[in-house]
Amino acid sequence: MASHKEPVAVIGLGRFGTALALELARGGTEVLAVDSRPDIVQRLSGQLGQIVVADSTDPDALREIGIGDFNRAVVAIGNDLEASILTTALLAELEIRDIWAKAVSRQQASILERVGAHHVVFPEQDMGERIAHLVSGRLLDWVELDPQWVFAKTKPPKELVGVPLGESGLRKKHHVTVVSVKPENQTSYSHAGYETVLSYGAEIVIAGRPADVERFVELQ
Numbered sequence: 001m002a003s004h005k006e007p008v009a010v011i012g013l014g015r016f017g018t019a020l021a022l023e024l025a026r027g028g029t030e031v032l033a034v035d036s037r038p039d040i041v042q043r044l045s046g047q048l049g050q051i052v053v054a055d056s057t058d059p060d061a062l063r064e065i066g067i068g069d070f071n072r073a074v075v076a077i078g079n080d081l082e083a084s085i086l087t088t089a090l091l092a093e094l095e096i097r098d099i100w101a102k103a104v105s106r107q108q109a110s111i112l113e114r115v116g117a118h119h120v121v122f123p124e125q126d127m128g129e130r131i132a133h134l135v136s137g138r139l140l141d142w143v144e145l146d147p148q149w150v151f152a153k154t155k156p157p158k159e160l161v162g163v164p165l166g167e168s169g170l171r172k173k174h175h176v177t178v179v180s181v182k183p184e185n186q187t188s189y190s191h192a193g194y195e196t197v198l199s200y201g202a203e204i205v206i207a208g209r210p211a212d213v214e215r216f217v218e219l220q
Helices: 015-026 038-044 059-064 081-093 106-115 123-135 170-174 210-217
Strands: 008-011 031-035 050-053 072-075 098-102 119-121 139-146 149-154 176-182 203-208
Touching: 008 015, 015 031, 031 038, 038 050, 059 081, 072 081, 081 098, 081 106, 106 119, 123 139, 149 210, 170 176, 170 210, 176 210, 203 210
Parallel strands: 008 031, 008 072, 031 050, 072 098, 098 119
Antiparallel strands: 139 149, 149 203, 176 203
16 A cells, blocks of 8 residues: 655646645655746745656656656646646556546546546635535535545534434434534544534534535534
């Protein structure tokens, strides 16, 4: 299994690619950052240890910078559809084991998957959906693991307060699970179990399908 510290190549240094590369580097992951624009590379050269100017649609250029030595790579090119697809296809030809690619549309995502991307992400869409849930006022946080499963942080509704979770019928009635709880005036979360009793001031993390989670939150 790959270590989380295994080096990562990030290709495309727009806002998403730059933020990703910097965050990986801050976390101690070795990053090779790649962009075809010399001005972008120059601007970031003091913040990233390995950063190069290269045309990722040129197979010779990719080989020259040693992309084939990486097991993980992120194609953070979103708006240039042709470059995004060709870069992803070339990484697949080089047998990169774990290819992540940014997409701005479902059509682009479908093509990226067909040419070799193992994971496709929609940064702008995902962030917009997350913020929309937070702005609604009832959620403290929302994390989508995939389109059919989310974690959400919220306050417990009245019907759960003062009742052991094992006696609440929560899963049967609402199809969600309380996975952790931070009691009022506490600073950390702990696992929620059948004997856990919630208070009004607690924060809870629930898991379930998006529609079920949204309906549950409306109980507040």
